[in-house]
Amino acid sequence: GIQVEQSPPDLILQEGANSTLRCNFSDSVNNLQWFHQNPWGQLINLFYIPSGTKQNGRLSATTVATERYSLLYISSSQTTDSGVYFCAVDKAAGNKLTFGGGTRVLVKP
Amino acid sequence: NAGVTQTPKFRILKIGQSMTLQCTQDMNHNYMYWYRQDPGMGLKLIYYSVGAGITDKGEVPNGYNVSRSTTEDFPLRLELAAPSQTSVYFCASSGGRGPGGELFFGEGSRLTVL
Numbered sequence: 001g002i003q004v005e006q007s008p009p010d011l012i013l014q015e016g017a018n019s020t021l022r023c024n025f026s027d028s029v030n031n032l033q034w035f036h037q038n039p040w041g042q043l044i045n046l047f048y049i050p051s052g053t054k055q056n057g058r059l060s061a062t063t064v065a066t067e068r069y070s071l072l073y074i075s076s077s078q079t080t081d082s083g084v085y086f087c088a089v090d091k092a093a094g095n096k097l098t099f100g101g102g103t104r105v106l107v108k109p
Numbered sequence: 110n111a112g113v114t115q116t117p118k119f120r121i122l123k124i125g126q127s128m129t130l131q132c133t134q135d136m137n138h139n140y141m142y143w144y145r146q147d148p149g150m151g152l153k154l155i156y157y158s159v160g161a162g163i164t165d166k167g168e169v170p171n172g173y174n175v176s177r178s179t180t181e182d183f184p185l186r187l188e189l190a191a192p193s194q195t196s197v198y199f200c201a202s203s204g205g206r207g208p209g210g211e212l213f214f215g216e217g218s219r220l221t222v223l
Contacts, residue, residue, distance in 0.1 A: 001168075004151075033212060043199065043214040086151055088212075095140060095203045095212050096167060099151030 002027045004100035006087055013077045013107045021072040021103045023087030031090040032063050033097065034072050038083045046072070046085075077107045111135050115200050115215035122190040122222045130185040130218050132200030140203045141183040142167075142212070143175065145196040152199060158183055190222045 003026040013019055023032075034046040047054050047061040049070065054061055058078075063070040074081055084104050088097035113134045122128055134141065139160045144152040144167075154167030158177040172194060174186045183202075187194060200215040 031210070035212075035214075041197065041217050043217075045211045045213065048211045088152075095142060095201070095210060096154055096157060097152075097212065098168075099153070101151050 002029070002089060002091060002098050004087060004089055004098055006085075006100035006103050008103060009101065011103055011105045013074075013081075013105065015077060015079060015107055015109050017077050017107075018073070018075045019077060019105070021074070021085055021087075021105075023070040023072070023089075023100055025068050025070075025087075025089050027091060028065065028068070029089040029091055031092070031095065031097070032070055033088050034061055034070070035086045035088065036081075036083050037086065037102070043086075074105075077105075079107045079109055081105060082107045113200055113202055113213055113215035115198075115218050117218060118216065119219050120221070122187075122220065124190060124192065124222060126190050127186065127188050128190070128220075130187070130198055130200070130220075132183045132185065132215060133181050134183075134200075134202040134213075135181065136202060136204070136213070137180060138202035138204050138213075139180065140205065140210070141177065142201045142203075143173070143183070143185045144199045144201065145169065146199060146217075147196050155185065155198075187220075192222050194220065195222045196220060 051065045084102040088099045142157045143155040156175040
């Protein structure tokens, strides 16, 4: 099956800093989503982005499908950005998603 | 609009017991999913459904069963619970495939098998 690798595994940021999270996948995909799991375990969909670039407030994401990677940018980080960020993909356009191992982010005040 | 609702939120089972995790969604989504998340890991797909009466296996279906009699409900049954089934279970739904097919998750059900 498709492999999904996320880097870095852990990230510690000072509040206000910017960061980039990376997701590499081993095969072509038609569905890529980014999720944030907050410290209470709740999973929130951030982006549906099989290709191109999207922005939502301080977060933005870019997927370069031909090179099999996606990037999630966090700007002006806040303590509420803490948690685990997951990238998930599906070869088809459905939601039988394969998840990466996540990037654990801690934003310090 | 409650979204995706799971019950119970916490449960402790003894080895060999059975139970059902309930999941209901009020968004009229055709697609529903069950994932499990082991500590420190990403999620793995157990079962999914593309509509009432249609279910199929995901990556880790052994030890579980599902049914989909209505659009709203997608219960997950654990038969003969084993310690390896200790995990957090997430139900999710989506409105379709492609753009607009974002996945929405419930709050999770934490299951411990002792």
